[in-house]
Amino acid sequence: MKGANNKKFIPNLSYDCVIFGFNGEKLKILILEYHNTGLFALPGGYIKKEESLQEAVNKGVEERTGIKDVFLDQFQTFGKLNRTDPDATRSILQAKNKDLNEKQWMMERFITVGHYALINYENVNPKPDNLSDSIAWYDIKNVPQLMMDHNEIVDKALEVLRNNISEKLIGMNLLPAKFTMKQLQQVFEAILDETLRRTSFQRKMLSMDILERHEKLFEGKAHKAPYLYSFK
Amino acid sequence: MKGANNKKFIPNLSYDCVIFGFNGEKLKILILEYHNTGLFALPGGYIKKEESLQEAVNKGVEERTGIKDVFLDQFQTFGKLNRTDPDATRSILQAKNKDLNEKQWMMERFITVGHYALINYENVNPKPDNLSDSIAWYDIKNVPQLMMDHNEIVDKALEVLRNNISEKLIGMNLLPAKFTMKQLQQVFEAILDETLRRTSFQRKMLSMDILERHEKLFEGKAHKAPYLYSFK
Protein backbone atom coordinates (compact mmCIF):
# COMPACT_ATOMS: atom_id res chain seq x y z
CA MET A 1 0.00 0.00 0.00
CA LYS A 2 2.70 2.47 0.92
CA GLY A 3 5.96 2.81 -0.92
CA ALA A 4 9.61 2.54 0.01
CA ASN A 5 9.91 6.18 1.07
CA ASN A 6 7.51 5.54 3.87
CA LYS A 7 10.20 3.44 5.49
CA LYS A 8 13.02 5.83 4.72
CA PHE A 9 11.71 9.09 6.19
CA ILE A 10 10.05 10.12 9.42
CA PRO A 11 6.39 10.58 8.50
CA ASN A 12 4.43 13.79 9.08
CA LEU A 13 7.57 15.82 9.75
CA SER A 14 9.54 18.05 7.39
CA TYR A 15 11.95 20.97 7.46
CA ASP A 16 11.88 24.18 5.48
CA CYS A 17 14.67 26.65 5.08
CA VAL A 18 14.71 30.35 4.28
CA ILE A 19 18.09 30.80 2.60
CA PHE A 20 19.23 34.42 2.79
CA GLY A 21 21.82 35.96 0.51
CA PHE A 22 23.07 39.50 -0.04
CA ASN A 23 23.99 40.62 -3.54
CA GLY A 24 25.83 43.75 -2.41
CA GLU A 25 22.67 45.79 -2.43
CA LYS A 26 19.60 43.85 -1.39
CA LEU A 27 18.65 40.97 0.83
CA LYS A 28 17.38 37.98 -1.12
CA ILE A 29 16.06 34.50 -0.51
CA LEU A 30 16.07 31.34 -2.60
CA ILE A 31 12.69 30.15 -3.85
CA LEU A 32 11.81 27.01 -5.76
CA GLU A 33 9.35 26.92 -8.62
CA TYR A 34 7.39 23.88 -9.75
CA HIS A 35 6.70 24.39 -13.41
CA ASN A 36 3.31 23.51 -14.85
CA THR A 37 1.74 24.08 -11.45
CA GLY A 38 2.37 27.77 -10.84
CA LEU A 39 3.51 26.84 -7.35
CA PHE A 40 6.41 28.47 -5.50
CA ALA A 41 7.89 27.07 -2.32
CA LEU A 42 10.74 27.24 0.14
CA PRO A 43 13.54 24.71 -0.13
CA GLY A 44 12.75 21.91 2.27
CA GLY A 45 12.66 18.20 2.70
CA TYR A 46 12.21 15.24 4.96
CA ILE A 47 14.28 13.71 7.73
CA LYS A 48 15.59 10.21 7.28
CA LYS A 49 14.94 7.84 10.13
CA GLU A 50 18.64 7.38 10.74
CA GLU A 51 19.83 10.98 10.53
CA SER A 52 19.57 13.92 12.88
CA LEU A 53 17.36 16.88 12.09
CA GLN A 54 20.42 19.07 11.69
CA GLU A 55 22.10 16.66 9.32
CA ALA A 56 19.00 16.60 7.15
CA VAL A 57 18.79 20.38 6.92
CA ASN A 58 22.51 20.83 6.33
CA LYS A 59 22.42 18.29 3.55
CA GLY A 60 19.37 19.88 1.96
CA VAL A 61 20.91 23.36 1.98
CA GLU A 62 24.20 22.07 0.63
CA GLU A 63 22.47 20.26 -2.21
CA ARG A 64 20.65 23.39 -3.33
CA THR A 65 23.49 25.90 -2.89
CA GLY A 66 26.65 23.86 -3.30
CA ILE A 67 28.00 25.38 -0.07
CA LYS A 68 29.06 23.31 2.92
CA ASP A 69 28.92 24.32 6.56
CA VAL A 70 26.54 27.22 6.12
CA PHE A 71 25.25 29.20 9.06
CA LEU A 72 21.93 27.66 10.06
CA ASP A 73 19.49 28.67 12.76
CA GLN A 74 16.34 26.79 13.62
CA PHE A 75 13.74 29.33 14.65
CA GLN A 76 10.28 27.78 14.90
CA THR A 77 8.27 24.63 14.34
CA PHE A 78 4.99 25.11 12.53
CA GLY A 79 2.33 22.67 13.62
CA LYS A 80 -1.08 23.93 12.60
CA LEU A 81 -3.43 21.16 11.64
CA ASN A 82 -4.24 22.40 8.15
CA ARG A 83 -0.97 24.04 7.22
CA THR A 84 -0.24 21.50 4.50
CA ASP A 85 -2.26 21.00 1.37
CA PRO A 86 -2.47 17.51 -0.17
CA ASP A 87 -3.89 18.94 -3.40
CA ALA A 88 -0.82 21.10 -3.95
CA THR A 89 1.50 18.19 -3.25
CA ARG A 90 -0.50 15.98 -5.59
CA SER A 91 -0.31 18.44 -8.47
CA ILE A 92 3.45 18.79 -8.04
CA LEU A 93 3.88 15.03 -8.16
CA GLN A 94 1.56 14.67 -11.13
CA ALA A 95 3.43 17.36 -13.06
CA LYS A 96 6.52 15.18 -12.65
CA ASN A 97 4.71 11.97 -13.55
CA LYS A 98 5.45 10.41 -10.19
CA ASP A 99 3.60 7.35 -8.99
CA LEU A 100 1.05 8.78 -6.58
CA ASN A 101 0.53 5.51 -4.78
CA GLU A 102 4.14 5.43 -3.80
CA LYS A 103 4.00 9.02 -2.57
CA GLN A 104 0.81 8.70 -0.58
CA TRP A 105 2.66 9.54 2.64
CA MET A 106 3.48 12.98 1.25
CA MET A 107 -0.20 13.89 1.17
CA GLU A 108 -0.60 13.48 4.91
CA ARG A 109 -0.58 16.28 7.44
CA PHE A 110 2.95 17.65 8.09
CA ILE A 111 4.57 19.57 10.89
CA THR A 112 7.63 21.47 9.69
CA VAL A 113 10.72 22.77 11.45
CA GLY A 114 11.57 26.24 10.15
CA HIS A 115 15.20 27.26 9.68
CA TYR A 116 17.02 30.13 8.09
CA ALA A 117 20.45 30.05 6.51
CA LEU A 118 22.88 32.89 5.81
CA ILE A 119 25.20 32.34 2.92
CA ASN A 120 27.72 34.15 0.81
CA TYR A 121 25.76 35.03 -2.29
CA GLU A 122 28.79 34.98 -4.56
CA ASN A 123 29.58 31.33 -3.92
CA VAL A 124 26.12 30.00 -4.65
CA ASN A 125 25.25 27.81 -7.53
CA PRO A 126 21.51 27.20 -7.08
CA LYS A 127 20.35 23.70 -8.02
CA PRO A 128 16.72 22.59 -8.00
CA ASP A 129 15.74 19.35 -6.29
CA ASN A 130 14.19 16.49 -8.21
CA LEU A 131 10.65 17.82 -7.90
CA SER A 132 11.16 21.49 -8.64
CA ASP A 133 12.17 22.84 -12.01
CA SER A 134 14.01 25.98 -11.00
CA ILE A 135 15.39 27.81 -8.05
CA ALA A 136 16.12 31.51 -8.01
CA TRP A 137 16.86 34.51 -5.84
CA TYR A 138 13.98 36.79 -4.94
CA ASP A 139 14.24 40.16 -3.31
CA ILE A 140 12.94 39.83 0.24
CA LYS A 141 10.62 42.73 -0.47
CA ASN A 142 9.27 41.05 -3.55
CA VAL A 143 8.56 37.46 -2.57
CA PRO A 144 5.84 35.86 -4.69
CA GLN A 145 2.85 34.06 -3.25
CA LEU A 146 4.19 30.79 -1.91
CA MET A 147 2.37 27.54 -1.37
CA MET A 148 0.81 26.59 1.96
CA ASP A 149 2.10 28.65 4.88
CA HIS A 150 5.53 29.35 3.39
CA ASN A 151 5.00 33.12 3.29
CA GLU A 152 4.34 33.03 7.01
CA ILE A 153 7.55 31.07 7.50
CA VAL A 154 9.50 33.67 5.51
CA ASP A 155 8.01 36.52 7.53
CA LYS A 156 8.89 34.83 10.78
CA ALA A 157 12.42 34.06 9.59
CA LEU A 158 12.99 37.70 8.70
CA GLU A 159 11.63 38.81 12.05
CA VAL A 160 13.96 36.47 13.91
CA LEU A 161 16.91 37.49 11.74
CA ARG A 162 16.24 41.15 12.52
CA ASN A 163 16.13 40.44 16.22
CA ASN A 164 19.34 38.45 16.06
CA ILE A 165 21.49 40.50 13.71
CA SER A 166 22.59 43.11 16.25
CA GLU A 167 23.28 40.87 19.19
CA LYS A 168 24.46 37.63 17.68
CA LEU A 169 26.94 38.97 15.13
CA ILE A 170 25.79 36.78 12.32
CA GLY A 171 25.92 39.30 9.50
CA MET A 172 29.34 38.03 8.51
CA ASN A 173 27.82 34.91 7.03
CA LEU A 174 26.30 36.97 4.25
CA LEU A 175 29.65 38.47 3.22
CA PRO A 176 32.95 37.25 1.81
CA ALA A 177 35.75 36.67 4.30
CA LYS A 178 37.06 40.18 3.84
CA PHE A 179 34.74 43.15 3.45
CA THR A 180 34.61 46.88 3.91
CA MET A 181 32.77 48.66 6.68
CA LYS A 182 30.38 50.00 4.10
CA GLN A 183 29.47 46.52 2.92
CA LEU A 184 28.81 45.43 6.48
CA GLN A 185 26.62 48.45 7.01
CA GLN A 186 24.70 47.68 3.83
CA VAL A 187 24.00 44.18 5.10
CA PHE A 188 22.60 45.58 8.32
CA GLU A 189 20.56 48.12 6.44
CA ALA A 190 19.14 45.52 4.07
CA ILE A 191 18.12 43.27 6.95
CA LEU A 192 16.70 45.98 9.19
CA ASP A 193 15.23 47.89 6.26
CA GLU A 194 16.38 51.22 7.64
CA THR A 195 19.32 53.53 7.07
CA LEU A 196 22.02 53.66 9.72
CA ARG A 197 24.39 56.50 10.59
CA ARG A 198 27.78 55.87 9.06
CA THR A 199 29.97 57.06 11.92
CA SER A 200 27.90 55.52 14.68
CA PHE A 201 27.81 52.20 12.90
CA GLN A 202 31.56 52.18 12.38
CA ARG A 203 32.31 52.98 16.00
CA LYS A 204 29.81 50.45 17.31
CA MET A 205 31.29 47.67 15.22
CA LEU A 206 34.85 48.59 16.14
CA SER A 207 34.00 48.90 19.84
CA MET A 208 32.72 45.34 19.86
CA ASP A 209 36.24 44.10 19.27
CA ILE A 210 35.15 41.49 16.78
CA LEU A 211 36.72 42.89 13.63
CA GLU A 212 40.24 42.57 12.43
CA ARG A 213 41.59 45.27 10.14
CA HIS A 214 43.52 44.30 7.06
CA GLU A 215 45.05 46.08 4.08
CA LYS A 216 43.17 48.77 2.26
CA LEU A 217 40.98 48.04 -0.72
CA PHE A 218 41.97 50.07 -3.76
CA GLU A 219 39.04 50.20 -6.13
CA GLY A 220 40.50 52.87 -8.38
CA LYS A 221 37.96 55.32 -7.12
CA ALA A 222 38.65 58.97 -6.54
CA HIS A 223 38.55 58.83 -2.77
CA LYS A 224 40.25 57.38 0.25
CA ALA A 225 40.53 53.60 0.01
CA PRO A 226 38.58 51.80 2.75
CA TYR A 227 40.15 49.20 4.99
CA LEU A 228 39.16 45.58 4.60
CA TYR A 229 37.96 43.80 7.70
CA SER A 230 37.32 40.22 8.71
CA PHE A 231 35.62 38.72 11.73
CA LYS A 232 37.86 37.39 14.47
CA MET B 1 1.99 -5.86 14.98
CA LYS B 2 1.51 -2.27 16.08
CA GLY B 3 -1.20 -1.15 18.44
CA ALA B 4 -4.04 1.34 18.27
CA ASN B 5 -1.93 4.27 19.46
CA ASN B 6 0.15 4.00 16.36
CA LYS B 7 -2.88 5.24 14.45
CA LYS B 8 -3.80 7.91 16.95
CA PHE B 9 -0.54 9.86 17.30
CA ILE B 10 2.02 11.25 14.89
CA PRO B 11 4.95 8.84 15.16
CA ASN B 12 8.50 9.89 16.04
CA LEU B 13 7.42 13.31 17.25
CA SER B 14 6.72 14.51 20.77
CA TYR B 15 6.61 17.69 22.80
CA ASP B 16 8.18 18.46 26.15
CA CYS B 17 7.40 21.37 28.39
CA VAL B 18 9.42 23.11 31.08
CA ILE B 19 6.71 24.49 33.37
CA PHE B 20 8.02 27.40 35.43
CA GLY B 21 6.45 28.62 38.64
CA PHE B 22 7.48 31.14 41.29
CA ASN B 23 6.72 30.45 44.93
CA GLY B 24 7.38 34.00 46.10
CA GLU B 25 11.05 33.31 46.58
CA LYS B 26 12.50 30.90 44.06
CA LEU B 27 11.98 29.84 40.49
CA LYS B 28 10.77 26.26 40.20
CA ILE B 29 9.85 23.76 37.50
CA LEU B 30 7.53 20.76 37.48
CA ILE B 31 9.18 17.36 37.15
CA LEU B 32 7.62 13.94 36.82
CA GLU B 33 8.91 10.86 38.60
CA TYR B 34 8.38 7.29 37.45
CA HIS B 35 8.49 5.17 40.58
CA ASN B 36 10.31 1.85 40.57
CA THR B 37 12.55 3.11 37.79
CA GLY B 38 14.39 6.01 39.42
CA LEU B 39 13.65 8.05 36.31
CA PHE B 40 12.74 11.73 36.30
CA ALA B 41 11.40 13.52 33.26
CA LEU B 42 9.79 16.66 31.92
CA PRO B 43 6.06 16.70 31.33
CA GLY B 44 5.49 15.90 27.69
CA GLY B 45 3.44 13.90 25.29
CA TYR B 46 2.49 13.10 21.74
CA ILE B 47 0.53 14.96 19.08
CA LYS B 48 -2.67 13.41 17.81
CA LYS B 49 -2.98 13.18 14.07
CA GLU B 50 -6.01 15.46 14.06
CA GLU B 51 -4.84 18.18 16.46
CA SER B 52 -2.39 21.03 16.09
CA LEU B 53 0.92 21.03 17.91
CA GLN B 54 -0.23 23.93 20.05
CA GLU B 55 -3.45 22.21 21.01
CA ALA B 56 -1.52 19.16 22.11
CA VAL B 57 0.84 21.13 24.32
CA ASN B 58 -1.92 23.28 25.80
CA LYS B 59 -3.92 20.21 26.66
CA GLY B 60 -0.92 18.47 28.20
CA VAL B 61 -0.05 21.44 30.40
CA GLU B 62 -3.64 21.90 31.45
CA GLU B 63 -3.95 18.25 32.42
CA ARG B 64 -0.92 18.40 34.68
CA THR B 65 -1.53 21.81 36.26
CA GLY B 66 -5.29 22.28 36.13
CA ILE B 67 -4.77 25.73 34.60
CA LYS B 68 -6.21 26.78 31.26
CA ASP B 69 -4.76 29.28 28.82
CA VAL B 70 -1.27 29.33 30.28
CA PHE B 71 1.53 31.34 28.71
CA LEU B 72 3.39 29.00 26.38
CA ASP B 73 6.44 29.62 24.25
CA GLN B 74 7.93 27.11 21.87
CA PHE B 75 11.69 27.61 21.91
CA GLN B 76 13.51 24.77 20.13
CA THR B 77 13.07 21.43 18.45
CA PHE B 78 15.52 18.76 19.54
CA GLY B 79 16.37 16.35 16.77
CA LYS B 80 19.57 14.49 17.58
CA LEU B 81 19.53 10.95 16.37
CA ASN B 82 20.18 9.27 19.72
CA ARG B 83 18.42 11.68 22.04
CA THR B 84 15.77 9.13 22.99
CA ASP B 85 16.41 5.91 24.86
CA PRO B 86 14.20 2.87 24.16
CA ASP B 87 15.49 1.12 27.28
CA ALA B 88 14.28 3.91 29.54
CA THR B 89 10.89 3.97 27.85
CA ARG B 90 10.66 0.19 28.15
CA SER B 91 11.38 0.18 31.86
CA ILE B 92 8.77 2.86 32.48
CA LEU B 93 6.16 0.84 30.60
CA GLN B 94 7.15 -2.38 32.34
CA ALA B 95 6.90 -0.74 35.77
CA LYS B 96 3.29 0.05 34.90
CA ASN B 97 2.61 -3.44 33.49
CA LYS B 98 1.78 -2.06 30.06
CA ASP B 99 1.64 -4.30 27.03
CA LEU B 100 4.97 -3.67 25.34
CA ASN B 101 3.78 -4.94 21.98
CA GLU B 102 1.12 -2.28 21.89
CA LYS B 103 3.62 0.44 22.80
CA GLN B 104 6.32 -0.58 20.35
CA TRP B 105 6.04 2.78 18.58
CA MET B 106 7.17 4.54 21.76
CA MET B 107 10.55 2.85 21.54
CA GLU B 108 11.37 4.41 18.20
CA ARG B 109 13.53 7.45 17.70
CA PHE B 110 11.74 10.72 18.63
CA ILE B 111 12.20 14.35 17.74
CA THR B 112 10.73 16.63 20.38
CA VAL B 113 9.47 20.20 20.28
CA GLY B 114 10.61 22.05 23.42
CA HIS B 115 8.30 24.55 25.09
CA TYR B 116 8.27 26.45 28.33
CA ALA B 117 5.25 27.59 30.26
CA LEU B 118 4.89 30.32 32.88
CA ILE B 119 2.15 29.81 35.42
CA ASN B 120 0.85 31.24 38.64
CA TYR B 121 2.27 28.88 41.22
CA GLU B 122 -0.60 29.41 43.66
CA ASN B 123 -3.26 28.08 41.32
CA VAL B 124 -1.50 24.85 40.48
CA ASN B 125 -2.72 21.46 41.46
CA PRO B 126 -0.08 19.12 39.98
CA LYS B 127 -1.46 15.87 38.59
CA PRO B 128 0.71 13.05 37.24
CA ASP B 129 -0.12 11.48 33.90
CA ASN B 130 -1.00 7.82 33.55
CA LEU B 131 2.61 6.69 33.30
CA SER B 132 4.25 8.74 36.02
CA ASP B 133 3.57 8.28 39.71
CA SER B 134 4.21 11.77 40.98
CA ILE B 135 4.84 15.29 39.86
CA ALA B 136 6.49 17.92 42.01
CA TRP B 137 8.13 21.33 42.01
CA TYR B 138 11.92 21.44 41.94
CA ASP B 139 14.05 24.49 42.51
CA ILE B 140 15.60 25.46 39.18
CA LYS B 141 18.99 25.39 40.88
CA ASN B 142 18.41 21.90 42.18
CA VAL B 143 17.02 19.92 39.26
CA PRO B 144 17.73 16.18 39.55
CA GLN B 145 19.29 14.14 36.80
CA LEU B 146 16.57 13.74 34.19
CA MET B 147 16.17 11.02 31.60
CA MET B 148 17.49 11.35 28.06
CA ASP B 149 18.30 14.95 27.08
CA HIS B 150 15.76 16.58 29.37
CA ASN B 151 18.39 18.43 31.39
CA GLU B 152 19.62 20.01 28.20
CA ILE B 153 16.06 21.06 27.39
CA VAL B 154 15.69 22.65 30.83
CA ASP B 155 18.97 24.54 30.42
CA LYS B 156 17.93 25.85 27.05
CA ALA B 157 14.48 26.85 28.32
CA LEU B 158 16.03 28.85 31.15
CA GLU B 159 18.45 30.50 28.76
CA VAL B 160 15.62 31.55 26.45
CA LEU B 161 13.49 32.73 29.36
CA ARG B 162 16.36 34.89 30.60
CA ASN B 163 16.79 36.43 27.18
CA ASN B 164 13.08 37.10 26.87
CA ILE B 165 12.15 38.31 30.35
CA SER B 166 13.39 41.88 29.94
CA GLU B 167 12.14 42.58 26.47
CA LYS B 168 8.97 40.56 26.18
CA LEU B 169 7.33 41.45 29.49
CA ILE B 170 6.30 37.94 30.30
CA GLY B 171 7.11 37.96 33.99
CA MET B 172 3.50 38.71 34.79
CA ASN B 173 2.51 35.16 33.97
CA LEU B 174 4.33 33.95 37.05
CA LEU B 175 2.43 36.26 39.38
CA PRO B 176 -1.16 36.74 40.51
CA ALA B 177 -3.17 39.44 38.73
CA LYS B 178 -2.18 42.06 41.32
CA PHE B 179 1.28 42.18 42.80
CA THR B 180 3.72 44.53 44.44
CA MET B 181 6.79 46.00 42.81
CA LYS B 182 8.90 43.94 45.17
CA GLN B 183 7.28 40.70 44.02
CA LEU B 184 7.90 41.64 40.40
CA GLN B 185 11.52 42.39 41.19
CA GLN B 186 11.88 39.04 42.95
CA VAL B 187 10.60 37.27 39.84
CA PHE B 188 13.20 39.03 37.72
CA GLU B 189 15.91 38.25 40.24
CA ALA B 190 14.96 34.59 40.43
CA ILE B 191 15.00 34.24 36.66
CA LEU B 192 18.17 36.21 36.05
CA ASP B 193 19.86 34.84 39.17
CA GLU B 194 21.23 38.23 40.10
CA THR B 195 20.21 41.01 42.44
CA LEU B 196 18.76 44.15 40.93
CA ARG B 197 18.77 47.69 42.31
CA ARG B 198 15.46 48.52 43.86
CA THR B 199 15.08 52.11 42.69
CA SER B 200 16.35 51.50 39.17
CA PHE B 201 14.07 48.53 38.75
CA GLN B 202 11.05 50.47 39.94
CA ARG B 203 11.71 53.35 37.60
CA LYS B 204 12.42 51.12 34.65
CA MET B 205 9.17 49.22 35.09
CA LEU B 206 7.15 52.40 35.58
CA SER B 207 8.77 54.10 32.61
CA MET B 208 7.65 51.27 30.35
CA ASP B 209 4.06 52.34 30.84
CA ILE B 210 2.83 48.78 31.19
CA LEU B 211 1.76 48.82 34.82
CA GLU B 212 -1.42 50.08 36.34
CA ARG B 213 -1.34 51.20 39.93
CA HIS B 214 -4.08 50.09 42.30
CA GLU B 215 -4.84 50.41 46.00
CA LYS B 216 -2.15 49.85 48.58
CA LEU B 217 -1.53 46.49 50.14
CA PHE B 218 -1.69 46.64 53.93
CA GLU B 219 0.16 43.67 55.32
CA GLY B 220 0.10 44.90 58.90
CA LYS B 221 3.84 45.46 58.71
CA ALA B 222 5.56 48.36 60.42
CA HIS B 223 6.40 50.22 57.24
CA LYS B 224 4.85 52.04 54.35
CA ALA B 225 2.34 49.88 52.50
CA PRO B 226 3.33 49.15 48.89
CA TYR B 227 1.02 49.80 45.97
CA LEU B 228 -0.44 46.87 44.10
CA TYR B 229 0.11 46.81 40.35
CA SER B 230 -1.32 44.89 37.44
CA PHE B 231 -0.25 44.65 33.83
CA LYS B 232 -2.21 46.71 31.34
Added chain:
DNA sequence: ACAAAAGTGTTACGGTTACACCCATGC
Protein backbone atom coordinates in the same frame (compact mmCIF):
# COMPACT_ATOMS: atom_id res chain seq x y z
C1' DA C 1 9.77 58.51 68.43
C1' DC C 2 11.58 54.75 65.93
C1' DA C 3 12.45 51.11 62.61
C1' DA C 4 11.53 49.29 58.23
C1' DA C 5 10.36 49.40 53.60
C1' DA C 6 8.24 52.20 49.72
C1' DG C 7 8.57 55.93 46.74
C1' DT C 8 10.99 59.99 44.53
C1' DG C 9 14.62 63.80 43.44
C1' DT C 10 19.27 64.67 42.03
C1' DT C 11 23.65 63.89 40.21
C1' DA C 12 27.08 60.98 37.90
C1' DC C 13 28.33 57.91 34.39
C1' DG C 14 28.54 55.40 29.95
C1' DG C 15 27.12 54.61 25.54
C1' DT C 16 25.02 56.46 21.35
C1' DT C 17 24.04 60.45 18.25
C1' DA C 18 25.19 64.50 15.71
C1' DC C 19 28.28 67.17 13.56
C1' DA C 20 32.59 68.74 12.46
C1' DC C 21 36.89 68.01 10.75
C1' DC C 22 40.84 65.65 8.75
C1' DC C 23 42.79 62.06 5.54
C1' DA C 24 43.63 59.56 1.27
C1' DT C 25 42.83 58.87 -3.48
C1' DG C 26 42.13 59.62 -8.64
C1' DC C 27 40.90 62.99 -11.85
Added chain:
DNA sequence: GCATGGGTGTAACCGTAACACTTTTGT
Protein backbone atom coordinates in the same frame (compact mmCIF):
# COMPACT_ATOMS: atom_id res chain seq x y z
C1' DG D 1 43.62 71.53 -6.36
C1' DC D 2 39.29 69.46 -5.96
C1' DA D 3 35.63 66.25 -5.41
C1' DT D 4 34.49 62.06 -3.10
C1' DG D 5 34.11 58.97 0.42
C1' DG D 6 36.64 56.91 4.67
C1' DG D 7 38.17 57.62 9.42
C1' DT D 8 38.22 60.07 13.91
C1' DG D 9 37.57 63.90 17.63
C1' DT D 10 34.25 66.32 20.38
C1' DA D 11 30.15 67.82 22.56
C1' DA D 12 25.19 66.97 23.25
C1' DC D 13 21.84 63.78 24.53
C1' DC D 14 19.54 59.90 26.87
C1' DG D 15 18.85 56.07 29.76
C1' DT D 16 20.53 53.82 33.80
C1' DA D 17 23.14 53.71 38.25
C1' DA D 18 24.11 55.53 42.69
C1' DC D 19 22.80 57.75 46.64
C1' DA D 20 20.28 60.63 49.44
C1' DC D 21 16.10 61.92 51.07
C1' DT D 22 11.11 61.84 52.10
C1' DT D 23 6.85 59.19 53.08
C1' DT D 24 4.08 55.84 55.33
C1' DT D 25 3.06 52.30 58.42
C1' DG D 26 2.92 49.48 63.13
C1' DT D 27 5.12 49.05 67.43
